[in-house]
Amino acid sequence: MRSERTPSARRFKATLVFLLLGALAGVWHNRTMAKGKPDVLVVLIRTVIAPPANALGRFSRWCSVQTGWVFHGYSLARENRDLHARVAELEGENTRLREAEVDLVRLTQDIGFIQSSKTRPIAANVLWRRPDPKFDTITISRGSMDGIHVNSVVITRNGLVGRVTEMTPTTCSVLMLTDQNSGAGARVQRAESRATGVCKGDNTHLLTILYLPNDADIKIGDLVVTSGLGGVFPAGLALGTVMEVKEDEGNLLKRARVKPAVDFDKLEEVYVIP
Amino acid sequence: MNADTRKNLGFGITLFIAAILQAVYADALRIHSARPDFLCAAAILCSLFCNVDGGAAVGFTAGLLMAVLAAPPHAGYGSLIVSRVIACSIVGWLDNHVFRDNYLIAVLMSAAGTAAAGTLFFIFDPEIHFSHWAKSLLGTVGYNALIAIPLYAFIRRLITEPRTGSRR
Numbered sequence: 001m002r003s004e005r006t007p008s009a010r011r012f013k014a015t016l017v018f019l020l021l022g023a024l025a026g027v028w029h030n031r032t033m034a035k036g037k038p039d040v041l042v043v044l045i046r047t048v049i050a051p052p053a054n055a056l057g058r059f060s061r062w063c064s065v066q067t068g069w070v071f072h073g074y075s076l077a078r079e080n081r082d083l084h085a086r087v088a089e090l091e092g093e094n095t096r097l098r099e100a101e102v103d104l105v106r107l108t109q110d111i112g113f114i115q116s117s118k119t120r121p122i123a124a125n126v127l128w129r130r131p132d133p134k135f136d137t138i139t140i141s142r143g144s145m146d147g148i149h150v151n152s153v154v155i156t157r158n159g160l161v162g163r164v165t166e167m168t169p170t171t172c173s174v175l176m177l178t179d180q181n182s183g184a185g186a187r188v189q190r191a192e193s194r195a196t197g198v199c200k201g202d203n204t205h206l207l208t209i210l211y212l213p214n215d216a217d218i219k220i221g222d223l224v225v226t227s228g229l230g231g232v233f234p235a236g237l238a239l240g241t242v243m244e245v246k247e248d249e250g251n252l253l254k255r256a257r258v259k260p261a262v263d264f265d266k267l268e269e270v271y272v273i274p
Numbered sequence: 275m276n277a278d279t280r281k282n283l284g285f286g287i288t289l290f291i292a293a294i295l296q297a298v299y300a301d302a303l304r305i306h307s308a309r310p311d312f313l314c315a316a317a318i319l320c321s322l323f324c325n326v327d328g329g330a331a332v333g334f335t336a337g338l339l340m341a342v343l344a345a346p347p348h349a350g351y352g353s354l355i356v357s358r359v360i361a362c363s364i365v366g367w368l369d370n371h372v373f374r375d376n377y378l379i380a381v382l383m384s385a386a387g388t389a390a391a392g393t394l395f396f397i398f399d400p401e402i403h404f405s406h407w408a409k410s411l412l413g414t415v416g417y418n419a420l421i422a423i424p425l426y427a428f429i430r431r432l433i434t435e436p437r438t439g440s441r442r
Contacts, residue, residue, distance in 0.1 A: 014327040015363040018334040022359050025338065026352015045342040049290075053297040060298065128297035132344035132354070133309045133410040134395070134402055139297075139345065166345050173345030180403055181347045203406040265301075 033166050036150050038143075043168040046139075050171055054127050054141065061268070092157035095238045095261070099225060102191045121155065121271035122146055127171060129267060136179035136203055136264070138162075142272055143170045151232050153273040159238030159261030160184065160226060161270055172272075177201050177239070178264055185229035186239055193217040196227050199239050199258070205265075207240055212254040218245055224258050234273070277435060284433035285320045285332055288425075292316035293339045307406075308413020311388060312425075313340045315418040317358060318387030319426050321365035322374045323433060329366020333359040349399050357394035361387050377423055384422035385415050 025041065032039045065077075124140040131137075142148055144167050154161040154174045162176040175182050178201040186199035186209050195216035197209040212218060222242045228235025240258040247254055275283075292312040300309050317336030321329035337355030346354060365387055368374060374383070392411040396402065 012326065015330040015359065018330040018359045018363075019356055022334055022337060022355030023352050025341075025355055026349065029341070029351045030349070041338070042342050042345075045339065049293055049297065049339075049343070053294050056294060056298045060302075128301075128343065130301040130309070131296045132311075132340060132346065133300075133304075133307065133414065134407060135344050135346045135350065137345050139343070165347060175347060179347070180406070181401075203403060 033150075038168045039166070042166065046168050046171050050127055050139075050141075054125070057127065088157050091261075092159075092238075095159070095223065095225070096236075098189060098223070099236045102189060121273050122148065124270055124272055126267050126270060134203075136176040136182075136201065137165070138174045138176060138267060138270075139171055140174060140270060140272070141171060143167045143172050145169045146272075147274040148172055148272050149274065153233055153237075154270050155237060155273065156262050156267070156270055158263075159240070160233060161262055161264070161267065163232055164272070174270070176264055177207060177260065177262075178205070179203060183230075184233045184239065185227035186224050187227035187235075188216075188218050188242075189223040189225045190217075190219075193219075193222065196229065197256075199224065199226075205260070206243065207258040207260055209242075209256040209258055210253075212256060214247065214252055214254055216254055218242060218254065218256055220245065224256075280435065281323065281433045284429065285323075285335075287432060288316050288320055288429050289313065289332070289335055289339060292336075292425075293343060296340070297343050303417075305417075306413065307409040308417050309410065310417040310421055311340075311414045312421065313343075314358065314361075314388050314391055314414075315384050315421055315425055316429070317362050318365055318384050318391075318418075319380055319422060319429050321362040321387075322380060322383060322426075323429070324366045325369045326363050326366040329362040329364070330359050332366075333362025336362070346399075348401060350395075353395050353398035357391045357398060360394055361391035364390065377426060380426035381419050381422045384425075385419040388415050388418040 029039050122142055124142040127139045127141055129138045148164055148167060150164055150167065152164040154163065160177060162174045162182055164172045165175045166173045177184065177199065180202050182201050184199045186197050188195045195212055195218050197212040200208050200210055202208060209224060220242050224239045224242060226233045226235055226237040226239060238261040240260040242256050243259050244257040245254060295312045300312065303310055313336045317332050320332045324332060334355060337358035341351045341354040344354065365383055372379070389411065392414065396407050
């Protein structure tokens with residue numbers, strides 16, 4: 001009887017060992033991240049996976065550009081791409097100018113915005129995006145060797161992308177605004193409003209501005225920017241445009257659904273404010 | 275090359291390729307909330323050729339790779355590994371109970387294993403929104419059932435010894 005049981009117990013012993021190793025790896029990772037240090041396992045695996053993934057990603061994008069003419073015509077595809085880039089650039093410029101105008105009207109200095117314009121952002125390529133659908137994260141091609149640290153702010157020309165949550169010397173992971181675990185202080189940019197709340201993601205394509213006072217002056221079409229409150233994100237970075245305003249239960253607070261300024265599905269290049 | 279070495283090497287290559295495909299194409303191949311999980315499907319299908327020990331080892335490797343790629347916040351890292359170890363161990367444990375060398379079984383196992391891994395993850399890390407988790411899991415299960423056939427053929431080809439000698 002005993003001799004029949006032993007092989008079975010041995011078989012499950014290996015599974016238990018791997019389960020224990022998995023749990024320990026998780027605890028080890030969380031502890032290392034809490035200290036702001038890179039996890040050795042993460043560094044090792046990313047060092048092996050990042051170069052071929054980057055090369056394959058670039059090749060795929062090149063193929064996509066080269067075959068675009070099949071569907072749209074070569075010149076049309078090129079013109080469209082240039083116009084998209086130009087529109088994105090102008091929208092970013094427009095956001096900055098409007099924010100500067102509001103500042104002039106209010107005769108106040110937005111310290112965070114000045115700080116953000118003074119620091120020189122570091123350009124980075126997106127290596128991979130949302131490998132697991134449960135988490136809205138991206139991994140970019142810059143790391144601690146470039147002066148990036150945990151909570152460094154990641155932006156595009158259009159607005160805020162998110163913040164760095166973990167890093168290796170050559171790569172770092174960014175928790176995007178759309179993830180349910182992310183949050184940023186938000187403010188309506190319109191000079192007559194300046195209502196503030198907290199911008200949260202819920203793993204959908206929209207963001208939610210929570211904790212807006214019931215008397216907050218917020219309308220559909222208003223541009224929402226970061227407020228600078230909370231200390232992680234500088235003020236004045238575009239978050240998105242208000243699509244819908246609702247009153248919470250009890251009519252004490254309002255919430256707004258916001259279409260993000262950044263197209264999180266098409267991120268290829270980002271800038272990191274170290 | 276000895277059969278065990280060939281098998282282990284084949285599993286390693288499969289998981290490495292699956293990790294790269296997961297990183298580069300998982301989000302690009304999204305249809306609404308449905309995304310493929312190449313790593314989970316590859317691990318489940320590799321476990322079809324293993325016993326319970328092998329399944330646990332494959333699940334651990336796949337879970338670790340996914341955790342490193344996804345960089346989940348909070349407790350997601352360990353939960354990803356543990357959920358895949360259990361799912362792949364169960365598939366490995368079927369070794370003596372079910373005839374598994376069959377394309378239909380591969381499709382069913384890929385779908386059921388993905389669902390099991392996703393459900394276990396939700397149990398270990400319930401902070402995630404239920405509706406988002408349910409929608410994405412349902413999509414991933416469907417996607418993984420679709421990719422199971424080519425993936426199974428690839429793994430089978432990779433780990434099976436090529437036949438040598440003439441028919442005569």
